[in-house]
Amino acid sequence: MIEVASVGKRFGTINALRNVSFQVEKGEIVGLLGRNGAGKTTMLRILACFFPPSEGQVSIAGLNLATDSLAARGKIGYFLEKTPVYREMRVAEFLEFAAKLKGVARTVRKNGLAEVMDVCGLDGVRRRMIGNLSRGYHTRIGLAQALLGEPEVLLLDEPTVGLDPEQIIEIRDLIKGLAGRKTIILSTHILSEVSQLCSKIIILDRGAIVADDSQQTLKAFLQRGNAAFTALIDAPAGQVVEELQKTPGIVRVELGQAVSPTVAHYLIETASDFDFPAVLCGLAFNNRWILREFQPAKMNLEEMFVELIGKETLHQ
């Protein structure tokens, strides 16, 4: 359905994308992962025909974007991360405008609009001015306009940002419901979202693909690092690291910021089924360490994951 062949994109001297190639089959939901500035949005903009790639070829549903841009755009629904809206328009008015431009035939426009508004939870605000609605509604409006006109391909750039948990679940269910019928590329940095929704994952780092894999591979990554703790320990740093690393079940130990010559922060990563609090207390008791603080890591899993992936792949 989507074919990207050695695509590159330069902005002046900056290489936003480098030799990116991948394919997406019809009905697949693909997660596009990467840190900020990794090139996710650039990739989506190329797919949405906002601008052409500097090199390489892209085709969607058999249409070459370089030559059939207009036809291809008709098959795409694009959700922009910034969720731009016409503030002075009313919700229904804007969606009707979008439907007209997307070429939705007059006969089906009304039903299509009603359906999309229902799905996106906009029924209650159809006569409200967009500018007066909250950001969560802007996101829904952005989704609604992307869904208009039954596009074959959906390009979703961070679709759940700014929504409350309930809405996030709704939207995820919505996307799940589309699986099989539509081809979806979902750009996000929320891993749980990817793990729930996507059958395939593409990870971008600094404009290049570092992983293009299935859900299983991702799960392996996730399981490797699903427990982490931080601790503030008053003890010789070398000894702490050495002792911890010796302990089976602890995957990784990182020496963090030192508070005083003997007191320092530590970041400890363990297997998920490992009883780290008990082990740590035992070690402290045996080695006469003073345990000043101890808590599960606040750093969220997603960030850590991206961090890890980024570093590891660079080492390879």
Next chain:
Amino acid sequence: MNIYAIFTKELRGYFVSPALYVVLVAFFTLSGYFFYTDIALYSNWVSSGRANPVEGLFYYYFMDLRFLLMLLMPLMTMRLFAEEKRVGTFELLATYPVREIEVLAGKYLASMTVLILMLTVTLINFLLLGFFWGFYVFPVLLAGFLGLMLFGCSLIACGIFISSLTENQAVAAMGTFGIFVMFWFLTWNEMIAGEEVIKVLARFSLFDRIEYFFKGLIDSKDVIFFLLFIIFLLGMTLLSLKARTFWKSGRRFYEGPIVTILLITGITVALEIVAFRHNVRIDLTPTKSYSLAAQTIKVLRELDKDVRFAVFYKQGQRKELEEFFGRLSLYTPHLKYSLIDLDRNPAQAKLQNITTYGQTIVEYGGKKDVLSVPTEESVLGLLIKYSHKGKPKIYFTQGHGENSPDKEYSVLDKALRDEGWRVEMIDLSRKEAADALKNSLLVVGGPQKDFYDEEIEQLASFLKGGGKVILMVEPFVRLPKLEALLAKFDIGLGDGVIVDSESKLMGGDLLSPLIPHFAEGFVADSFKHPAIFPTARPVEIKGEGKKNTAYLAKSSAKSWIAREKISPAKGEAHFKEGVDRKGPVPVALIVVITGAAGERSGPAGALLCFGDADFVNDQFIGMMANKDLFMNTVGWVVGTLDLISTRPQEYEYPYHYLTQKQGHLIFWLTVVAIPLIPLIIGVSVYLYRRRRG
């Protein structure tokens, strides 16, 4: 379809935004206020007797509107793309299956609709005047509004273009305004640049180009200039909208933006040059101020050698002169002119003995003349003089109490000389008169005494030898010998005087009949006004079916011939059944005299007889079409000018002023009532939308 969707969306956007209502209220208030003050100014001029509504009021008002548009339109166009780019909706639009050109067209049309709305409301002001003064000057408004429309559309195009370059609305508005101010100042100071530079700058100046629209003249080259300006800027806008797509793989150099820009610029310039060379004018002024007489056009077309004009002008006259010579150049490639600022070129002026503003040196085939002021008549006179080398002299007879070119006919004399005729007097009783008369035109301007036998003979042989004579005879003058000669050619002078009851309405008295009917081919329908003959007698053709005679002019059907002297003041002007004869009465005829059968045929002589001599004296020549009638007759009779047409003439505007009541009405309606409408609507829309959220 897409254009329509974007158009309606933009239009809706305008009408729900407070910005539009602020602009509309400002525009209507100011346009109403300017209208009111312009009228006040005009009223002042009118009372001092030197203003007409077109140049004294409409022109100034259009100039004011132009200024208001320049001030306010950028505020309407600034957000069109800048806002979309800032908010990011532009990316949304760009990824819909819509072409950039459709987006542009939709937005452009929406702004144009607002412009039309603004201009339509100003039309109300003119309609008010129409109700007070009549609608006869309305064609002029067509040119004015066309000019404003083109100007406004240029502003929109420029505004959209700048808006597409930036994300900042203020920058877009200021940029547009700045560009127009630059165009405005282009020819602001004639001192800064030389003649050639000014010529080029004036060509680019939107403001120079628009002025004559406001005076009622449509020039195709200016219309096309504005259209090209608009299309060029829209082309640039399109490029700017597509700019992000330029950096793509496999693009050849000729697909790049620079080549496109050069191409568009080149085509625009080429089209402008073509339009400049092939200009067509539509003159909508009631005075036909910017048209030439058919006669002038004919003479211009016949030019076969270059004629050069060098005008030493006063600052501020350049535009007028440019227009005047532009008008002349429409009909000939042989007219060259240069405009020289007298104050800046004193040495050159001194060299040419130029001492006053407006003096013009005319050069043609080695001949050189100086005109005091270049006007259509003075230029025409010179051209006729230049173009017809063997132009006959015009002789006025003397010795029988005729009107004389240096007394009663002095204005006619000057008019004839202005057209390049040489005017002299002749005494027919002298022998050498026969030689002098050869190839000339003889005018007998109202003899009081009869001719001597020798003079009659002289006249007869002159006519038979192909001479041309214009004979003008006053009523109640007895000229037996002359009449006997006329009888030989089967024509005669009628008795009595023509009375015209209609004439009084037109400012004449009852004994000054209007002459509204002219024979076809003589002055066929080309006069707008009738001529008027102060005391006229009938002329008649004797016998019937004569091929060589024809009546040329007749009085109106309301006139009649009174057989005796009457005094209208005493109420004697009544048609007397059985005594008087009903009109129309012939007052001019011609007889063409060819040699007798068997004789070698030379040029045909012609005797043209008017039943009045006063109609071209200094008192009456300026009335109605009198001057044209005579001047055309001279040309026609001599045969140098085949075409008889209306000479440029002074159109008299009716005297227009406003009563105090009307002035108040205009003030309250245009300055107060009309601006209140958008104010009320704007506030209502604002409140409604706030309440409805």
